Amino acid sequence: MSQTTAAPPSAGTGSSEQGAAPAAVPGARTAPASAADRAIKRQRVLDVLDAKGADSLLLTTHTALTWYLDGSRMHISLAGDPIAALLVDRRGDHLVTFNNEAGRIAAEELPSGVDLYTVQWYGNLHEAASAVGRSAGVSAAPLAEGEVAAELRAARQQLLPAESARYGRLGAEVAEIMTDVLSTARPETSEFELVSALAARVVAAGAEPLVLLCNGSSRSEFRHPLATHSPLGRRAMAVVCARRDGMVANITRWIRFDAGTAEERDAEARIAAVEADIFDATVPGAQLDRIFAEIKAAYARHGFGAEQWEQHHQGGPAGYAGRDPRVTAAATDTVVLNQAFTWNPSGPGVKIEDTVQLTESGLQVLTADPRWPATAVNGLQRPLTLEL
The missing domain is CATH 3.40.350.10 (Creatinase/prolidase N-terminal domain)
Structure with a gap:
């Protein structure tokens, strides 16, 4: 056959010109499609x-x-x-x-x-x-x-029942993986050791680790810290973006090995307040560019300065892409019910990130593990830094 000619189909039965699909074996994968x-x-x-x-x-x-x-x-x-x-x-x-x-x-x-x-x-x-x-x-x-492109993005926005269930399971498992792995970390653990343990667990869960980031206390100024051989030191951040069945769950968590400084605890509370303002703006019918304007205002409102938003992307709708799209002043997509989001406001030495879904009863955090320490921020449980 030529390079551009496809062999005929097999009537949609799941067979190909190479022959029929083999018999199912224990543990074999089947397409999850509903x-x-x-x-x-x-x-x-x-x-x-x-x-x-x-x-x-x-x-x-x-x-x-x-x-x-x-x-x-x-x-x-x-x-x-x-x-x-x-x-x-x-x-x-x-x-x-x-x-x-x-x-x-x-x-x-x-x-x-x-x-x-x-x-x-x-x-x-x-x-x-x-x-x-x-x-x-x-x-x-x-x-x-x-x-x-815009029409297809709109078609993807409202997650359907079966894919919402799959996404919820993925989010919960990724959150559990973060708790399990980060709870075993020590100051002498290297960044590579930590992300390799996270990667092993993500792959064992049947997912693909699309993004793995880690910074110890010596590298906390970096917003996208690819891991190094540096030890974690007194505090560390870990980021996982894991894809399973096409859907991507995003999560950031922090740990430390002391009580933290007053400045750190204050910045952590203020970045959570920025996120709470973003959540308040994430309502059906809102346009992404209007939410972006609220993000910029929230940084100034909570003491990070009017230009802090320029130091890192702010997240956006999630689902079948890490961000679909990243929010900017040019993004005019309209928020709908059952849409997923991952916002990730950050400041010097602080960042907060979870994957959430906008439901009829409000925002539901998908990447949540009840074992991780949390506090209520505007009525929603948000992660604290885990002190080990």
Whole structure:
């Protein structure tokens, strides 16, 4: 076959040109996709097609693919491009992958009702997926993701029941991992030792550690501290961004081996107050640019200075990307119920971060472990520094 021609599908049965999916074995993975959630997601994409007067859309990014397929893994390298592309058209959903990936995808990642096509490992996924539409007599090229980026982001905002449940389980497990690992740390523990223990637990939970950060007391001025061989010293911060079934849970925690200074405790309380103001602004119907304006005002209000927001990104909506998108003055997306967020205000030597979901009863913290010390801030339990 040529580089751009996909082999025919197997009628959406989960088999490929390499043969039928092998029999299930104990502990083997099955695609987590919910049929009910998938149907809603497909209708949301069809609505985008209707609004654009188009017949098909080509999904090519990790964020879009894992969202639309409802939790299928479409990566090999965490730093690489997806190993599949998906054409959504009026007939159905058509996934094209490389011939050397098709067997595993059919067995472990393919939701029901999705046709699977293959192209040689040296072929072009995007061209092959587009050719699937042409073979059905569709002359117009499919819409590219970039042409409907805002519309797809809006389609992802409101999390559906099954994916909300998966996200909640992931958040709770990541919080438990942080408690377990950080509780065993000592001043002489190195930053690398701490993040390697976190990574081991994240992978054992069936997730991918997308971000692992740590700074000991000698490096507390860095907002994005990649780990080093430095010992933790008297206090430390750890950050984990873990992805499972396409969804990313983000969390920051602090530990120290003394009572802390008065200045540290004051800054910790003030950064929690900044976060509380951001939470108060995160309500249905709010625009992200208006929330961003409130973030800037909150820093000044709580004594961090009017320009502190410039020293680090402030977070934003979460879910199938670490931030979807990062909030800026140019982000005008509107907040909706059941949307997830990870805000992360920070100041010199302080930072607070959890993944939350906006529900009918208010914000629910997903990355929470009742064993971690916490205090009520505006009625919501927020993490304190763990003193060891």
